[in-house]
Amino acid sequence: MKVVVCVKQIPDPADPGELDPDSKTLRRDVKLILDESDSYGVEMALQLVDTAGEGEVHLVSMVPNNEVSGLRTALAMGAAGASLISDECLAGSDALGTAKVLAKAIAAQEPDLVLTATESSDGYTGTVPVQIAELLGLPSVTFAKEIEIDGSTAKVKRQTEAGYDDVECPLPAVVSVTAGVVEPRYPSFKGIMAAKNKPVEELTVEALGIDAGEVGWAGSRQDIVEITAAPVREAGEIIEDEGDAHERIVAFLDELKVL
């Protein structure tokens, strides 16, 4: 069984840098790391391959430069190899442009299953997984909390606000995995040492047969009109205990209707 996992390399949320005032997007000329949202998909894929007893996990990622450090993290966890679409013309790609590029790279791998996160931690559009499925003509299941492979069928517990739905679809399919549903493994020493020698195939947009005008700023159908700093969090109310603090706290929570 071959499972392709889409992974994004993003600026470290602990040191996110700044927004580019011209493009109104996050500067990406810093060290990139594996998006934590994607680590759940990688873990899920590794578990599925382990359960199947055969197969491999392959990563697909795109960046405007040739950054691989985030990919190495997923390779150290146990993925067998990666395809990195690295091309300057990808800078400024919107969700659909991203989906077109990823779909082409995924198709070349002929996977049995494609896993993604539900959304990236820096873009948050949450639309790329279903766009990939549409472009590839594959079934799409979103918000998976559990996946079981039964022959040529994927049985998915799909998380909902009320609980979960049991969903089945034929393989291959594109399934987005909800963050937090599995515990991503730490890469072992052996995995870290092996990661540097695992194959990372670098591809250009042209090599995928995509016109550069369809992606990046040139192909983007969205225009970021304005960016505004998030409002500073207002100071909370400090309640000094004069014997009635518990009553005032209860009243405050009651007013918020959280009791």
Place this chain on the structure above:
Amino acid sequence: MYEWSEEHQLLRAAMKDFVTREIVPLKPELEHGDMPPYDVLRKLYRTFGMDEFARTEFRRSIEAEKSSADEATDTAVDDTDRPRPRPDAGYILIPIIELCRHCPGMVTAMGVSVGLTASAISSRGTIAQKQRWVEDLVTFDKIGAWAITEPGSGSDAFGSMLSTARRDGDEYLLNGSKTFITNGPYADTIVFICKLDEGNDRSERKVLSFVVESGMEGLEQSKSLRKMGMHSSPTGELFLSDVRVGADHLIGETEDPVGGGRSGAKSTFQQERAGVAAMALGIIEQCLELSVAYARERVQFGRRIGDFQLIQQKLAHMELARMNVQNLVFRTIEMAAAGESMTLAEASAMKLYSARTATDVALDAVQVHGGNGYMAEFQVEQLARDAKVLQIYAGTDEIQTVAIAKDLLD
């Protein structure tokens, strides 16, 4: 080497993640309670495959040793020359650095067990002794302690040593008291260093090392001693009263090891000193990060304190220290990769500088934090207490200074 490699950075990120998720939440219990560090250290070993790796390497080294000892080497299966991925010294030092950012005591507990104790048996022991004790130590399945210090002997470890071994038929009777023994209260396997009492003058006695095991009749392991810092490293006393052991417990099974009994202990000192630089780097990095963040946020006289030059001076000195100690760590990694090892004087110089610098930086970090820095809630207070022992254990600053000067003058 002037920067961590991509592989090192990946390892650092993974270790940092583990420490943040698995150890930091336990810090109140580890640092201010009585939680021993061993379960979480074992989890570290299992999680990163350090135990399996150590086991494999140990068994390979035993096979290689057996083969070289075997006259029929040509027929033996020996895969030691087969290329295989081997970790560089960064794989030992990076976990030390990342652990020391939060719990330097855990490194002390780990290092004494898998480093000092295992090395003391490995470097001089017979193959049978290594198989019996070392494998479980390097995988952290068992906890080790290395017992040299006594109530009356610290820096003058051999000269003032009172612990004895007396022959009794084919066996030995061990007696003595040891103190400040890392892992002492919990150790399964203890290297007990003593002098062979043949009725001769103490200064003429041979230094011998024995392996004693928890539960042996006559061995008493004390509760943990209360210390200034390193609270996540249990330290205790050992009392041996006529502990009877066979010659199979005498490391090397000879009273006349190559180089003498003291050389084994001295080679252990060298290894111990090199590890202190990595410990210092972890403490310095954390103190610097916390101090810079605090200097950016703390406002006094209407300005952030980082705008005051006296605070800037402290931060600049901390950065200088970080760069210097990091370069010493890089040197250790490069020398190991080149198959070189430091002289005892070089290791002493590195230890002396790193330990002093870590203490200075940690105390400056407390000063930058002002009253908050003196409070347990702010981590620099703990790191300042922890750093101080780096100037004391593994040879005091004064002993390191003498070793360096002796090397220059001899």
